[in-house]
Each structure stands twice: as C-alpha cells, then as structure tokens.
Amino acid sequence: MQTVTALPQLRQAVDELRGNGSIALVPTMGALHDGHLTLVREAAKLASHVAVSIFVNPRQFGEGEDLDAYPRQLAEDSAKLEAEGVALLWAPGVDVMYPQGYATNISVSGVSAGLCGADRPGHFDGVATVVCKLFNQVRPDMALFGEKDWQQLAVIRRMARDLDLVLPHVDAIHGVPIVRDPDGLAMSSRNAYLSPEHREAAATLPRAMDEAIARIRDGQEAAPVLAMLEDQLLGAGFGRVDYAELRDADSIAPLAADNGNARLFVAARIGGTRLIDNKKVSP
CATH class of the missing domain: 3.40.50.620 (HUPs)
Incomplete structure (x- = not known):
C-alpha cells in the first residue's frame, strides 16, 4: 500500500x-x-x-x-x-x-x-x-x-x-448498508466515547426504532409513535433526542406517514455522545 x-x-x-x-x-x-x-x-x-x-x-x-x-x-x-x-x-x-x-x-x-x-x-x-x-x-x-x-x-x-x-x-x-454490532447498534467511530454503562443503554436506540417501525407498519399514526420512541430513549438514559422523524428516502422531505419510500431518522445524545441511525420503514 x-x-x-x-x-x-x-x-x-x-x-x-x-x-x-x-x-x-x-x-x-x-x-x-x-x-x-x-x-x-x-x-x-x-x-x-x-x-x-x-x-x-x-x-x-x-x-x-x-x-x-x-x-x-x-x-x-x-x-x-x-x-x-x-x-x-x-x-x-x-x-x-x-x-x-x-x-x-x-x-x-x-x-x-x-x-x-x-x-x-x-x-x-x-x-x-x-x-x-x-x-x-x-x-x-x-x-x-x-x-x-x-x-x-x-x-x-x-x-x-x-x-x-x-x-x-x-x-x-x-x-x-449499515454495519451493526450484535446488539443492533450501528457501528461508529464515536461509539468509542461511550462508557460501558452508556454503551449498554445505547442499544435501546435500534430496538426502539424497530418497535416504532412495526407500529407504523401496523397502521398507527406516526406522530404519537415517534413521541413514544423519544420517551423510550429518554427513559433508557439518553439525555436528549435531537430528532425522530419520518423522511422520504430520496428527497429527505418530511413525511406525516409512510409513503412507501420512507425512512425513520433518529439522532440522540447519551453521555455527551451524539448517535445517529436510520432504518427503512416499508417492508
């Protein structure tokens, strides 16, 4: 090389x-x-x-x-x-x-x-x-x-x-495609900032996203589902949720519901570390 x-x-x-x-x-x-x-x-x-x-x-x-x-x-x-x-x-x-x-x-x-x-x-x-x-x-x-x-x-x-x-x-x-650790957390250089306690709590992020996506696929309204996702992260030890939104995968325009091309985008902070993730909503 x-x-x-x-x-x-x-x-x-x-x-x-x-x-x-x-x-x-x-x-x-x-x-x-x-x-x-x-x-x-x-x-x-x-x-x-x-x-x-x-x-x-x-x-x-x-x-x-x-x-x-x-x-x-x-x-x-x-x-x-x-x-x-x-x-x-x-x-x-x-x-x-x-x-x-x-x-x-x-x-x-x-x-x-x-x-x-x-x-x-x-x-x-x-x-x-x-x-x-x-x-x-x-x-x-x-x-x-x-x-x-x-x-x-x-x-x-x-x-x-x-x-x-x-x-x-x-x-x-x-x-x-995103490469994830066995607990589902997306790999990131900034994961090295996490203490063992915060690293364990951070695994709540992909799990909460999966639960929110399942609810949206079942026909539940997106807004309350995303509010529930935020509450779940804060309850797990995240200090702040910067955003939890549905957006069009191509235009990145905001969506109120899945349009068949939606992704769920989340950014949240835990222990001073900002983590981001996104997942496809439609099956």
Whole structure:
C-alpha cells in the first residue's frame, strides 16, 4: 500500500493505478472500524484498485463539537487498510486541503435541510466541499459511503449530479448498508466515547426504532409513535433526542406517514455522545 500526503505524489500514484484498471474511493475520517472495512471490501469487488482517504475535516465540525477529541490513529488505521489490500492511502494535512487563502464553499440546499442539517449548521457545506475536493484529487471511477449517514449520502449525490461530476458520476456513488454490532447498534467511530454503562443503554436506540417501525407498519399514526420512541430513549438514559422523524428516502422531505419510500431518522445524545441511525420503514 502506498501512503501519500502531498498532491504531487497523489497525482502520480493515481495515474499509475489508472493505467492498470479502475479506482474506487472510500472517503473516511479515520478511526476505522468494521463498518469502514466493509466499505473497503465492497469497493474491492467493484474496482481494480481501492483508494482510501483519511482526513478529519474541520469544516464539518461546528463550534463546541468534538474536532479536537475526534480519534486520530493513522498508524493503526494504515495497518488495517494494508491488511485489506488497499492500494493507496491519501492522508493529507489541513494545510494541503485548505491552503492559505482558501475561500471556496459548496452548499447543497434541499436534501441538507432538517435533521443533521438543522442540528449542525454548516455541517453539510463542509461535507460537500471536502468530498468534492477528494473527488477532484483522486478522480475515482466510483466512491462508496456508509448508509448510516443517509442524509450525507443524499447531499453528496445531489452535489455530484448538480455539478455534472464525471469521476465519479452520480450513478457510481454507492451506498453500503449499515454495519451493526450484535446488539443492533450501528457501528461508529464515536461509539468509542461511550462508557460501558452508556454503551449498554445505547442499544435501546435500534430496538426502539424497530418497535416504532412495526407500529407504523401496523397502521398507527406516526406522530404519537415517534413521541413514544423519544420517551423510550429518554427513559433508557439518553439525555436528549435531537430528532425522530419520518423522511422520504430520496428527497429527505418530511413525511406525516409512510409513503412507501420512507425512512425513520433518529439522532440522540447519551453521555455527551451524539448517535445517529436510520432504518427503512416499508417492508
């Protein structure tokens, strides 16, 4: 595996790989877990070479968020990627991604409204900007993202479609299903923040979501069901529920009932850690 930290090296490495087949990119912020490695394995099925980026993007963190505390473990992550047969690790510094005088921002409206877009102002501008830069730097034939960040995936696809990106084309931006621990909790780098007590209580989240989805499928009105879900989380030890909403899976528009394409989106905080999850509502 080749590890590069500067753009001239990256361009040379990408040109060499492209001369010998296709490239799939898996963008990450590091602190890799099996969810990330599942993306890598899926990428290896689709392309000749897998490139992974590790960059903790300051532009997607808001004031008071965990930018400084976010786990950084490049050596450990690199070993995991090498074991998976990754061809290229792109690990730029902040000065490489945002050099002095940097002044450009990408803002995607519509799909970024509400949910994490409302709770974390400016977050999706930072996501869209850094992902567009990564696409332009690596020029992958395809890119893979986890569906745990479903709204993020919708933002990236909208950005790629609206800007007429070619490498990758919007149709080559693939979502990969959420990888969960045995108790159902979605894997996340931020799960490492949880104390043993909070980690046990956090498993209430996917269970409460499953119960809410079952009630909605049985024809119960969504609003009281979602209120019950919030109460269940607060009773289990969550300190706050940022949102529990039905949204259209494609447009991310709010829904009062399942339209056949609905997903349940939840964000809740426990012990200072913010967890997000989403699940399909329709069978």
